[in-house]
Amino acid sequence: MEVPAHLRIRMAKRNLSHAYLVVGENRRPLAEALAAAWVCTGETPPCGHCPGCRKAGLGIHPDIIRADPEGEGLKAEEVRALRSDAYIRPNEAPKKVYLLEHSELLNPTGQNILLKLIEEGPAYACFLFLSPQPGLLLPTIRSRCETLRAPGEETRQADQAGETLADLILTGASPRDRLPFLLSLEKKDREEFPLLLEAALSRLAAELPRRPDLLPVLDRLVPIRAACEFPVSPGHLSGWIAAAL
Structure with missing residues (x-):
């Protein structure tokens, strides 16, 4: 998909925020582009040609962690495991990316665990909260993320x-x-x-x-x-x- 121009400029300058709330009907492709930019090792992220970009495109990059891909809702213990994993340095990329495709399904306990991680976690940890219903996320989570609306009809x-x-x-x-x-x-x-x-x-x-x-x-x-x-x-x-x- 076409990435918004202001975001392309920030990607190229490696000046992205560390946490985004991605909404809109085309949120998944936009989130994938952000994840690729974070793990890119080329000159102008996402270059599309470096090993990081190629692995991201194939969905096999070890530093892009897709949490709850089936949309079953993460349990509190699974969120705690994610928090522990965030303190392990990336395998090969500059950043370690956590992509939560169904973030609206997180219960308040899980959201509060992630809130602490967003506020105090390691500098290399990045977070993508995807949701068709962002209003179901706690206001504290929403306020710590930069909201991006993926273009649609x-x-x-x-x-x-x-x-x-x-x-x-x-x-x-x-x-x-x-x-x-x-x-x-x-x-x-x-x-x-x-x-x-x-x-x-x-x-x-x-x-x-x-x-x-x-x-x-x-x-x-x-x-x-x-x-x-x-x-x-x-x-x-x-x-x-x-x-x-």
Whole structure:
């Protein structure tokens, strides 16, 4: 799947968070891409060619641990075993990745064990919580993870808005020509902003080899995408986007 542009930039810089909550209908491919980036030993993760990436693609990397792949729900003793395993250094990769495909099935005891591990575990341990119902996770777990929404059908309108934003930037539209679009952003739901920014960043990142002058704009837009994880109003977000252009 196409990884969101802001995430590709962080992957390439090896600047990922250590814990993500991945939601949306295409959450599994996005989580697999993150896991590959963590275990990649190439120059630009995930390179797709190094031994780490190849093993990740085949599902046989020893440092990518898939917890509860059958969706039966981990028992407390299984979570404690996972915690103990996290303190054993990776076999061959820079990081050790724990992929919990059905994290909403964790009971409160198991979640609290993992919470302590996320907060105080070794620096090489990374966590991917996948869930179609993230609201079932404890607020403390959700607050310690960076949330990523994998693109799906629900992103179509936001993608179109992101393409329009990218077009305005690429064509060098005047402030007067940009104004109607920027005003329309204030009427959008806050949940649409991460999606439209990801669409715009993806388009601009693809043009970067031919248009290095776009790099300053990308550098200004990426922090706005990060701010979408916080309760910022559409008015503020659209204002920041206008100031970034």
